[in-house]
Structures are given as structure tokens and as C-alpha cells.
Amino acid sequence: MRRNDDTSMLEKVMLILQTFRTAGGPQRLADIARSTHLPKSTVHRLIQPLLDLNLLQRVDGGFALGLVLFELGELVPVKSQLRQAALPFMQDLFAATHQTVHLGVRDGYDVVYAEKIHGHGGVDLPSRIGGRLPLTCTGIGKALLAFALPEVLDEVLGQPLRRLTPHSITDLDLLKDEVSRVQTAGVAYDREEAAVGGCCVAAPVLVSGVAIAALSVSVPVAQFQPARLGPAVRTAALGLSRKLNRLW
Amino acid sequence: MRRNDDTSMLEKVMLILQTFRTAGGPQRLADIARSTHLPKSTVHRLIQPLLDLNLLQRVDGGFALGLVLFELGELVPVKSQLRQAALPFMQDLFAATHQTVHLGVRDGYDVVYAEKIHGHGGVDLPSRIGGRLPLTCTGIGKALLAFALPEVLDEVLGQPLRRLTPHSITDLDLLKDEVSRVQTAGVAYDREEAAVGGCCVAAPVLVSGVAIAALSVSVPVAQFQPARLGPAVRTAALGLSRKLNRLW
DNA sequence: GTCGTCGTTCCGTCTCACGGAACCTTCCTT
DNA sequence: AAGGAAGGTTCCGTGAGACGGAACGACGAC
Numbered sequence: 001m002r003r004n005d006d007t008s009m010l011e012k013v014m015l016i017l018q019t020f021r022t023a024g025g026p027q028r029l030a031d032i033a034r035s036t037h038l039p040k041s042t043v044h045r046l047i048q049p050l051l052d053l054n055l056l057q058r059v060d061g062g063f064a065l066g067l068v069l070f071e072l073g074e075l076v077p078v079k080s081q082l083r084q085a086a087l088p089f090m091q092d093l094f095a096a097t098h099q100t101v102h103l104g105v106r107d108g109y110d111v112v113y114a115e116k117i118h119g120h121g122g123v124d125l126p127s128r129i130g131g132r133l134p135l136t137c138t139g140i141g142k143a144l145l146a147f148a149l150p151e152v153l154d155e156v157l158g159q160p161l162r163r164l165t166p167h168s169i170t171d172l173d174l175l176k177d178e179v180s181r182v183q184t185a186g187v188a189y190d191r192e193e194a195a196v197g198g199c200c201v202a203a204p205v206l207v208s209g210v211a212i213a214a215l216s217v218s219v220p221v222a223q224f225q226p227a228r229l230g231p232a233v234r235t236a237a238l239g240l241s242r243k244l245n246r247l248w
Numbered sequence: 249m250r251r252n253d254d255t256s257m258l259e260k261v262m263l264i265l266q267t268f269r270t271a272g273g274p275q276r277l278a279d280i281a282r283s284t285h286l287p288k289s290t291v292h293r294l295i296q297p298l299l300d301l302n303l304l305q306r307v308d309g310g311f312a313l314g315l316v317l318f319e320l321g322e323l324v325p326v327k328s329q330l331r332q333a334a335l336p337f338m339q340d341l342f343a344a345t346h347q348t349v350h351l352g353v354r355d356g357y358d359v360v361y362a363e364k365i366h367g368h369g370g371v372d373l374p375s376r377i378g379g380r381l382p383l384t385c386t387g388i389g390k391a392l393l394a395f396a397l398p399e400v401l402d403e404v405l406g407q408p409l410r411r412l413t414p415h416s417i418t419d420l421d422l423l424k425d426e427v428s429r430v431q432t433a434g435v436a437y438d439r440e441e442a443a444v445g446g447c448c449v450a451a452p453v454l455v456s457g458v459a460i461a462a463l464s465v466s467v468p469v470a471q472f473q474p475a476r477l478g479p480a481v482r483t484a485a486l487g488l489s490r491k492l493n494r495l496w
Numbered sequence: 497g498t499c500g501t502c503g504t505t506c507c508g509t510c511t512c513a514c515g516g517a518a519c520c521t522t523c524c525t526t
Numbered sequence: 527a528a529g530g531a532a533g534g535t536t537c538c539g540t541g542a543g544a545c546g547g548a549a550c551g552a553c554g555a556c
Contacts, residue, residue, distance in 0.1 A: 008512085009257060009544065010297050014316075020323050030502055039546050044504065046544095049258050065324045067355050068262075070362075073321015074378025075268050076313045088367055094339070107315050114318075119336055130322025256543085257513065278533055287515050292535065294513095 012038060013046055017055070020065050028062035073130075078105055082213055083115050085243055086205075090117050093217060093236040097229065100218045102127060102200075104140035106148070106211075109159055111141045114213070134162040136175060139190035139202030140214040146182035147204040147211035153179070167192040187230045188214075192221060199224040203237035207244050215240065260286060261294055265303070268313050276310035321378075326353055330461055331363050334453075334488055338365050341465060341484040345477065348466045350375060350448075352388035354396070354459075357407055359389045362461070382410040384423060387438035387450030388462040394430035395452040395459035401427070415440040435478045436462075440469060447472040451485035455492050463488065 015036040019027055023035070029047065033040045047063065050056040054068040074080065083103070090101045094117045103115040110132040127133070135141030135156055145153055161170045169175045182188040190200040202216035215237045217229050263284040267275055271283070281291045295311065298304040302316040322328065331351070338349045342365045351363040358380040375381070383389030383404055393401055409418045417423045430436045438448040450464035463485045465477050 010261065010301065013258065014301050014303075017320055021319070028502075029504095040503080041505085041546055041548090042544090045546090053258065053262050055262075059325070065320060067324065067326065067360065069317065070321045070324040070326060071269065071360070071378040072265055072313060073318045073324075074376070076315065076318040076321075077307070078315065078318055080376070087365070091342070091365070091367055095343070112315065112319070117335070117339070119339055128322070128328070130319040276533075277535095288534075289515055289517090289536085290513090293515090 009046075012036070012042065013050065016043065016046060016050070017065065017069075026059045026062035026064050031062065078112075078114050082244075086115060086213070086215070086240055089236045089240045089243075090115065090215065092239075093215065093232060094119070096232050097217050097219075099223075102140060102216045102218065103213060104138070104144070104216070105213045106135065106141075106144045106152075107132070109135055109156055111135055111138055111144065111214075133194055134164065136161055137164045137168045137190075137194045138216075139188045139194075139200040140216045142178060142182055142188035142190070143202040143204040143214040143216075144211045146179045146188065147206060147209075149210060164194050165192055165196050167196075169193060185230075187226075187234055189226060190216075191224075197221050201226060201229040201233050203230075203233045205237050205244065206241045212244075213240075257294075260284070260290065261298065264291065264294060264298070265313065265317075274307045274310035274312050279310065326360075326362050330492075333491055334363060334461070334463070337484045337488045337491075338363065338463065340487075341463065341480060342367070344480050345465050345467075347471075347477075350388060350450075350464045350466065351461060352386070352392070352464070353461045354383065354389075354392045354400075355380070357383055357404055359383055359386055359392065359462075381442055382412065384409055385412045385416045385438075385442045386464075387436045387442075387448040388464045390426060390430055390436040390438070391450040391452040391462040391464075392459045394427045394436065395454060395457075397458060412442050413440055413444050415444075417441060433478075435474075435482055437474060438464075439472075445469050449474060449477040449481050451478075451481045452489075453485050453492065454489045460492075461488075 015038065016032055019032050019035050023031070029040065029043055032038075032047075033043045036043065047056060050066075051058065054066040056063045057066040082105070086103050090103060094101045098119055100116065100118040102113055104111040104113050106112075111134075113127050113129050113131050116127060116129050133141070135145055145156060148156075157172065157175065161172065161175065162168070163170050169178060186203060188202045190198075190202070192199060194200075197220060198218055199221050200216045200218040202214050204211035205213040205215060215233055217233055219225075219229070263286065264280055267280050267283050271279070277288065277291055277295065280286075280295075281288045284291065295304060298314075299306065302314040304311045305314040330353070334351050338351060342349045346367055348364065348366040350361055352359040352361050354360075359382075361375050361377050361379050364375060364377050381389070383393055393404060396404075405420065405423065409420065409423065410416070411418050417426060434451060436450045438450070440447060442448075445468060446466055447469050448464045448466040450462050452459035453461040453463060463481055465481055467473075467477070
């Protein structure tokens with residue numbers, strides 16, 4: 001069964017760490033062994049150095065990801081630069097709307113949420129910083145697609161369309177129409193396509209004409225006012241775009 | 249030269265990743281080889297699987313930390329739970345003061361910044377999310393110490409006191425006085441002890457009577473108004489403490 | 497008591513990590 | 527154009543140490 005290719009050990013370590021992506025809470029040794037399909041003795045052996053290096057930490061009933069990962073995570077460019085620049089604009093947007101504000105980037109066929117601001121009240125969305133959703137089901141995703149490089153757009157549209165709610169767009173032609181509408185308007189809407197009861201308005205952040213990120217405001221469907229939110233989101237995204245073009 | 253102990257490969261991988269903590273920008277293969285003191289061929293061999301696993305990514309002039317690290321970093325308990333709970337209170341505090349707001353936790357003898365909110369204008373502090381400063385030189389640190397377990401306090405005070413500015417407290421007795429004052433007042437001040445020209449007001453977040461984090465507001469020394477900021481920070485920290493005690 | 501589960505330790509096999517050396521490619525210098 | 531320095535890549539012989547099955551000790555449940 002051992003094939004040939006490469007670094008088996010690193011792969012196992014990553015399997016162990018990835019375990020924590022799905023399982024929320026602390027994981028015990030046996031849990032990890034089960035979900036990775038690795039022998040117990042192997043997991044046990046690998047865990048020790050991970051603890052020493054602070055990639056894992058012991059918590060009450062098992063193990064959790066360690067502080068080193070947190071520190072390294074903050075040094076990933078998407079965070080340290082983009083986020084730094086985006087936060088003030090997100091603050092403004094939040095102050096103006098008092099609704100949940102998201103910043104997202106593209107990774108493969110998903111949008112990865114890089115930042116989120118929300119107040120006490122707002123809708124509680126399934127999104128999480130570092131979390132993923134299909135590009136085609138979210139406002140941010142559609143904004144990213146509409147202003148992506150053409151080959152990226154083709155590549156993504158070549159994939160089977162995923163569905164998160166009954167409102168998710170699963171017809172390719174409808175989606176293409178939607179994308180060209182976004183390209184014209186400069187704003188993307190999500191009408192309960194990612195979560196029932198939740199809508200959002202998104203606008204792309206452009207550097208040299210290409211979307212590298214997108215901002216969005218999410219609201220309960222009852223308060224969905226495109227006419228009011230659209231300009232606010234566009235203004236914030238444009239401001240951020242200008243700032244980044246100046247920096248880079 | 250090979251000693252004995254354990255996982256040499258993981259250690260090397262960590263050395264490579266840690267390289268990015270000090271060096272800000274992208275690193276090239278030769279840069280990494282130099283700063284890790286590893287042979288070029290070794291670095292080259294280790295980097296390939298790191299790219300495959302998305303722990304590293306290629307950027308214009310070299311390599312940078314990959315998105316996987318960002319995603320895992322967001323799953324570290326200090327983030328996913330504490331931050332989630334704290335953000336709304338930090339929003340409030342920011343809205344009330346329009347000054348930079350920090351959330352910090354203790355790790356060893358340092359405070360690690362878990363979250364930061366700042367507007368367009370504010371002072372630009374050397375702090376960074378995921379960054380570290382000595383406990384004894386910051387408001388957050390002193391708030392954490394004053395409400396830490398006694399053995400933790402002893403342990404930290406047993407270390408040599410570090411100095412970041414001429415105002416940093418480096419006399420053990422003065423520091424002990426300061427800590428007991430914080431214990432009484434429930435608020436810690438930093439008067440240019442971490443950065444010249446910057447002051448801050450901090451209050452501990454208590455769960456079961458022990459500080460697990462602290463909130464602070466940082467202001468330029470000219471606008472330092474303890475009487476106004478103290479209550480605001482205390483209110484936010486108390487609100488967060490209550491919320492956490494309810495959750496846990 | 498017995499059984500199931502969890503964490504830990506041992507150890508024989510043999511894979512694959514290791515890094516020196518040689519090579520290729522740019523890019524700069526003269 | 528020739529020479530040189532530095533970055534990146536490939537090759538390969540050696541032996542350290544990763545691997546995981548198996549057996550063990552420690553709880554806790556029923």
C-alpha cells in the first residue's frame with residue numbers, strides 16, 4: 001500500500017491537524033486515530049513532537065490546535081496585508097449599516113472568509129473566519145467571479161454547481177447571466193442562495209482591474225434593501241481598491 | 249552532529265515556517281537556507297511537500313505562508329471562541345472611544361494579541377494580531393498578571409524584567425506595587441511603557457475569578473484621560489466576562 | 497468479575513530522510 | 527564576450543529513525 005511518492009510523515013501530520021477542521025471541540029488520541037485511519041501508535045508517536053512544537057496543546061479532555069498555528073496564521077499574506085488595509089473600511093461599513101460585514105478571497109472553487117465584523121444583534125450566519133463556501137452560492141463569490149481573470153471564470157464554471165439552499169443557482173446559463181449582470185452593475189446580490197433567510201450585497205476589491213477580494217454586507221431577508229446597501233458596499237470596496245492600488 | 253532525540257524532519261519544517269515570523273515579506277529558497285542554517289538541498293526537498301499541502305505558496309519573488317495555515321490558525325481555541333465572544337464588546341468600545349482596541353491573552357511571559365480594532369486615524373502601534381510583547385510592559389499584561397493564579401504571577405515575576413522604553417518598569421518592588429494597585433482598581437494603565445508616546449488602559453476578562461484575557465484601549469499620550477477611559481474599558485471587560493461565564 | 501476503550505511502550509523491519517557534490521540558469525561585472 | 531557569483535535543481539549512497547502490529551496497564555461501565 002505504501003506507494004512511492006513523497007513525504008509520508010508530513011502528510012500524516014497534516015491529516016492529524018486537518019482533523020480539527022471538521023471536529024469543533026477538543027479531540028482525544030483515539031478520536032484522531034479514528035478520523036485519520038492511522039494506527040493508534042502512529043498517532044501517539046506523532047503527537048509528542050507536535051506538542052513540543054506547540055502545534056498542538058493539551059486541553060481538558062484531549063488536544064486542541066496550538067498557539068503557534070495561530071501566530072503563523074496571522075502572518076499569511078491574506079491576513080497581514082489585506083486585512084490590515086481592509087479593516088477601517090469594514091468599520092465604516094459596519095457603522096453605516098450595523099449589519100454583518102464580510103471580507104472574502106478566492107481559493108480554488110471556494111470563497112474563504114478573511115475577516116468578519118458583526119455586532120450584538122445581527123443575523124448569525126454559518127460563516128466563520130477561515131471558513132469556506134462555494135463561490136457560486138455567495139454574493140462575495142459572484143463578485144469575485146465577475147471580476148476574475150477569464151480563465152479562472154471558465155475553470156470555475158466548468159465545475160458542477162453546488163447547492164446550499166433551494167435558491168442556489170444551479171443552472172449554468174442563469175449563472176452566466178447573473179455574472180454578466182454583476183459585471184455591469186459592479187455589485188452582486190445573494191438572495192438566500194447561501195442560507196435561507198439571509199441575503200447579502202457584495203462588491204469586488206480590484207487591483208489592476210482584477211478582483212483580489214470582495215466585501216459584503218449580510219442582512220435578514222426582511223430588511224433587504226438593495227438600493228440603500230448597494231452604494232454603501234460599493235463605496236467601501238472602491239475606497240479599499242484605491243488604497244491597495246496606491247500601496248502596491 | 250545528529251544527536252538523538254526526536255523528529256528531526258518536523259523540526260526542520262518548523263524552522264522553515266518560523267523563518268516567516270521575523271522576516272516580513274516573501275522569502276526565497278536561499279534566504280530560508282541561510283536563516284535556518286539548513287543545506288540548500290534539504291530546504292529544497294522539504295519545500296516541495298509544503299507547497300503541495302498548501303502550507304507554503306509561491307508568490308512573486310519567493311515563498312510565503314499558505315492559506316492552510318490561515319485556516320488552521322482560525323480554529324485555535326483562543327480565536328474561534330474567545331474572539332467570537334469578544335468582538336461585539338470591542339466594537340462597542342471602539343464606537344465609544346474611536347481609539348485602537350486590543351484583546352490579549354497570556355502565553356508564557358508574553359502577551360499575545362488575539363484581536364485588534366482600529367480606525368482610519370488612530371495611533372499606529374507596533375502591535376500586530378498574533379504578535380507578542382512582554383507581560384510586564386503593557387497594560388493588558390499587567391491586567392492579566394494582577395488577576396492570574398498566584399503561581400503564575402510568581403513565575404513571571406521571577407524572570408528578569410524586560411524594557412521596551414525608558415518608562416518600562418524594571419524595578420521588581422515598583423512592579424509589585426503596581427500589580428496590587430491593579431488588583432484593587434480593576435484597571436491597569438500603561439504610561440508609555442511599551443511604546444514612547446502611547447498610553448493604554450486595560451481591564452481583565454475574568455472567568456471563575458481568573459483572568460483569561462484582557463481588553464485595552466490605546467491612545468496617544470496627549471489624549472490620555474484615565475477618568476474617562478477606565479470605566480469604558482471596565483464595562484466592556486465586565487460584559488465580556490459575564491458572557492463567558494454564562495457560556496462556560 | 498468481565499469486557500470495552502483509552503493511552504502507552506516495545507521492537508524488528510526496511511523505508512526514505514539526509515546533505516554533500518555536481519550541475520544548470522540567471523544576472524551582474526569588467 | 528568572457529568570467530564570476532549566487533540562486534535553484536538533481537543525483538545518489540548511507541544509515542538514522544519512521545513505521546505499525548502487538549502486548550500491556552489503567553480506568554470505568556455494566
